[in-house]
Amino acid sequence: MRTIALILFLLTYILLLTFQKIRAYIAISSAILFVILGILPISKVFYSVDWNVILMIAGTMGVVALFIESKMPSLLADIILEKTKNVKWAIISLALFAGLISAFVDNVATVLMIAPVALTIAKKLKISPIPSVIAISISSNLQGAATLVGDTTSILLGGYANLNFMDFFYFRNRIGIFWVVQAGALLSTIVLSFIFRKEKQKINPLTRTVVEDYFPTVLLVGIVTLLIAASFIQEKPDITNGLICVSIFAIGLIRKFIKLKDISVFSIIKTEIDYVTILLLIGLFIVIGGIIEVGIVDDISKIFVKFSGDNIFIIFTLIVWASVGFSAFIDNIPYVATMLPVVSQISELLNVSPYILYFGLLIGATLGGNLTPIGASANITGIGILRKEGYDVSAKDFMKMSVPFTLVAVTSGYLLLWFIWK
Numbered sequence: 234m235r236t237i238a239l240i241l242f243l244l245t246y247i248l249l250l251t252f253q254k255i256r257a258y259i260a261i262s263s264a265i266l267f268v269i270l271g272i273l274p275i276s277k278v279f280y281s282v283d284w285n286v287i288l289m290i291a292g293t294m295g296v297v298a299l300f301i302e303s304k305m306p307s308l309l310a311d312i313i314l315e316k317t318k319n320v321k322w323a324i325i326s327l328a329l330f331a332g333l334i335s336a337f338v339d340n341v342a343t344v345l346m347i348a349p350v351a352l353t354i355a356k357k358l359k360i361s362p363i364p365s366v367i368a369i370s371i372s373s374n375l376q377g378a379a380t381l382v383g384d385t386t387s388i389l390l391g392g393y394a395n396l397n398f399m400d401f402f403y404f405r406n407r408i409g410i411f412w413v414v415q416a417g418a419l420l421s422t423i424v425l426s427f428i429f430r431k432e433k434q435k436i437n438p439l440t441r442t443v444v445e446d447y448f449p450t451v452l453l454v455g456i457v458t459l460l461i462a463a464s465f466i467q468e469k470p471d472i473t474n475g476l477i478c479v480s481i482f483a484i485g486l487i488r489k490f491i492k493l494k495d496i497s498v499f500s501i502i503k504t505e506i507d508y509v510t511i512l513l514l515i516g517l518f519i520v521i522g523g524i525i526e527v528g529i530v531d532d533i534s535k536i537f538v539k540f541s542g543d544n545i546f547i548i549f550t551l552i553v554w555a556s557v558g559f560s561a562f563i564d565n566i567p568y569v570a571t572m573l574p575v576v577s578q579i580s581e582l583l584n585v586s587p588y589i590l591y592f593g594l595l596i597g598a599t600l601g602g603n604l605t606p607i608g609a610s611a612n613i614t615g616i617g618i619l620r621k622e623g624y625d626v627s628a629k630d631f632m633k634m635s636v637p638f639t640l641v642a643v644t645s646g647y648l649l650l651w652f653i654w655k
Contacts, residue, residue, distance in 0.1 A: 234270075234271070234272060234527055235527045235528060235529060237270060237272065238267070238272045238523055238524055238527045238529060239524070239529055241263060241266060241267065241270075241272070242263075242520060242523075242524050242529065244263075245259060245260065245263040245520060246567070246571075249567055250563055256509070256513055256567075257508075257509045257510075257512035257513045257516065258512075259516075260512065260513045260514075260515075260516025260517050260520065260567075261512055261515070261516040262516075263516060263520050264515070264516040264517075264519035264520050264523075267519060267520055267522075267523035268519070272523040272526065272527060273519060273522050273523035273526050274526070277522060277526070278519055278522070281518050281519050281521070281522030281523075282515055282518040282519065282522075283389075283392040283393065283518055284471075284472055284475060285392050285471055285472040285473070285474055285475040286388050286389060286391075286392035286475070286514065287475065287511055287514060287515065288472060288474075288475025288476060288478060288479050289382065289388050289391075289392075289474050289475045289478045290385060290388060290507075290510065290511060290514070291478070291479060291482075291506050291511060292456075292475065292477070292478025292479035292480070292481060292482045293339070293382050293456065293478050293482075294339065294505060294506045294507055295479075295482035295485070295486070295501065295502070295505060295506055296449070296452050296453055296456055296478070296481055296482050296485060297338050297339055297342050297453070297505075298342075298501055298505035298506075299449035299452060299482075299485045299486075299489070299501070300338065300449040300450065300452070300453050301342060301345070301346055302449065303444055303445075303446045303447070303448075303449040303450065304442050304443070304444050304445075305444050305447070305449065305450045306334060306338075306343075306346040306347065307346065307349075307350065307442040308441060308442040308443075308444050309330065310327060310330060310346075310347055310350045310442075311350070311440075311441045311442050312441070313326050313327065313330050314326070314327075314350070314354070314436060317436060318435075318436075319432065319433045319434055319435055319436060320354070320358065320360070320429070320432040320433065320434045320436060321426070321429040321430065321431075321432040321433060323354060323436050324351070324364070324365040324368055324425070324429055324432065325368070325422060325425050325426060325429065327347055327350060327351055327365065327368070327369055328365075328368040328369050328371075328372035328422075328425060329372065329418070329422065330347065331343050331344070331347045331369045331370075331372050331373045331376075332372040332373060332375055332376035332418055333376065334346070334347070334373075335372075335373040335374070335375075335376040335377055335383060335384075335611075336376040336377075336379040336380045336383045336411075337380060337382055337383065337453065337457060338453075339384075340373045340374050340377050340384060340609065340610060340611035341610050341611055341614045343369075343373040343611070344366075344369060344370050344373050344611050344614045344615050344618070345614065345618075347369050347373075348366050348369055348370075348614075348615055348618045349618075351365040351366050351369060352366070352618070352622060354436065357437070358434050358436070360432075360434070361624070362619065362622070362624065363619060363624055363626055363630060364428070364429065364634065366615045366616075366618060366619055367612075367615060367626070367630075367631055367634050367635065368425055368428075368429075368634065369615065370609075370611045370612045370614065370615030370616075371603045371609075371611075371612065371634065371635050371638050371639070372418070372421075372425075373611045374599070374600070374602055374603050374609040374611040374612065375414065375417065375418055375421065375599075375600055375603065375638075375642055376414060376418065377599050377611075378410060378414050378595050378596060378599040378600065379401065379410070379411045379414040379415070380398065380401050380411060381396065381397070381398045381400075381401055381460065381474070382398075382456070382457075382460070382478075384599055385510060385514075385566050386565055386566065386569045386595060386598055386599050387401070387595065387599070389514075389566070389569050389570055389573065390569070390573065390591055390594075390595050391474070393573045393574075393577075394573075394587070394588070394591050397460070397463065397464030397474070398457070398460035398461050398463070398464050398474075399461055399464040399465075400464065404588070405588070407653050407654065408653060410592050410595065410596070410650075413592070413596070413645075413646050413649045413650055413653070414596075414646065416645050416646070416649055417600070417641070417642035417643070417645045417646045418642070420641045420642065420645050421638045421639075421641050421642045423641075424637050424638050424641050425634075425638065428633075428634055428637075448485070448488060449485060452481050452482075452484065452485045455481050456477065456478055456481050459477045459481070460474055460477060463477060486498060486499060486501065486502070510566065513566065513567070514566070514570065517566075517567055517570045517571070518570070521570060521571060521574060525574055530574045530575055530578055531578055533575050533578075534575050534578035534579045534581075534582055535582065537551070537552075537575070537579050538579060538582050538583060543583060545583060545585055545589075545655075546651070546655075548579060548583075548590065549589055549590060549593050549650075549651060550647075552572075552576065552590055552593045552594050552597065553593040553594075553596060553597040553643070553646075553647050553650075554597060554643075554647075555597070556568070556572070556593075556594055556596075556597025556598040556601055557597045557598075557600070557601030557604065557639075557643055558601065559598070559601070560597065560598045560599070560600075560601035560602045560604075560608055560609075561601050561602065561604035561605045561608045562605060562607065562608060565598040565599060565601070565602055565609075568598055569594065569595070569598050572594055572598075573591070573594070576590040576591060576594055586654070588654060589650060589651070589654035589655065592650050592654065593647070593650055596643060596646040596647065596650065597643065597647075600639055600642050600643045600646065601639070601643065603635050603638065603639040603642075604632070604635055604636060604639050605628065605631070605632065605635070606626065606628055606631045606632075606635075612631070612635075616631070
């Protein structure tokens with residue numbers, strides 16, 4: 234049974250990498266096979282899925298859609314541009330703003346919000362928008378690891394390791410991963426400052442975007458506030474965070490329906506929630522539950538421990554930089570979902586706290602996607618926006634910025650994490 238499970242798992246991963254457009258169906262089909270073949274008992278199927286993670290993703294996506302629709306992010310970007318002296322600082326400010334937004338909003342949504350502002354500036358000044366859109370994309374992806382709701386990988390870690398919103402800021406009497414990411418952002422901003430050192434053209438103020446509805450902003454702030462409040466409650470249901478996100482989204486939808494008296498407002502449930510990612514995760518949770526059940530995760534963990542000679546620093550280093558390498562070319566969602574139980578088992582074998590390995594995995598897998606144009610959805614989105622405008626972005630052009638940016642951010646995170654958690 235173990236051999237069959239391993240073959241099916243490897244085949245699933247190969248198919249996920251080869252046919253990314255249908256990866257949700259591949260994951261669900263594999264999950265069904267795991268159950269039919271008896272690899273995962275049917276009684277354990279429901280409990281192998283982290284429903285808290287699923288609900289958090291769905292609810293957050295819905296609220297973010299309402300937030301974008303309100304045009305508040307565009308207004309904030311306009312205000313930031315009014316305060317900048319020239320193109321260099323405008324690009325850096327937009328990149329930092331994209332990062333800030335991305336700590337609480339999906340990376341792809343952030344790029345869709347901020348990149349058009351960079352395009353407008355480029356058209357007015359008759360300069361190429363390529364560098365600025367790349368800067369926005371990689372900065373957005375960087376901050377995904379900063380908070381519980383910043384990226385799907387963060388939500389996965391929070392669900393698996395039972396981390397709440399505040400644990401990303403301060404955890405077990407140590408500063409949390411949020412501040413590690415900010416250190417990386419600060420150093421990578423210096424990299425951007427060097428790259429754009431010659432861009433000194435003046436910027437004329439843009440017309441401010443008009444926001445007609447501030448309620449979606451209240452909803453987004455409400456999610457963050459309630460997640461913080463829930464972090465102080467000791468005894469609570471496992472799906473508390475998920476229920477918070479879904480409930481806030483429901484309030485937003487009902488309020489919009491009452492205001493517009495138009496049932497079509499509920500179509501946002503169909504159009505804005507990424508069901509492909511949700512189905513992918515459900516399938517992966519079941520598949521991973523199957524390989525845990527037959528002991529494959531335990532076998533992989535023992536290989537890591539044997540290879541490192543039981544040295545926690547070597548294992549930590551391997552996890553961080555292997556994650557960077559893998560995530561530069563493959564989707565980090567299935568990678569992180571697979572590696573979390575492996576990391577947990579490694580920590581048990583070595584009898585050490587798993588958190589340094591969890592955080593190393595998150596830093597490597599999330600930031601590593603910035604190395605290449607195809608390593609992160611935010612990068613693909615940014616390049617897609619440029620292509621629509623008639624600009625072709627070569628891998629060489631992209632990596633001139635992304636490689637130094639990523640290496641500085643990951644190296645600082647790698648060293649800080651070890652210093653804090655060793």
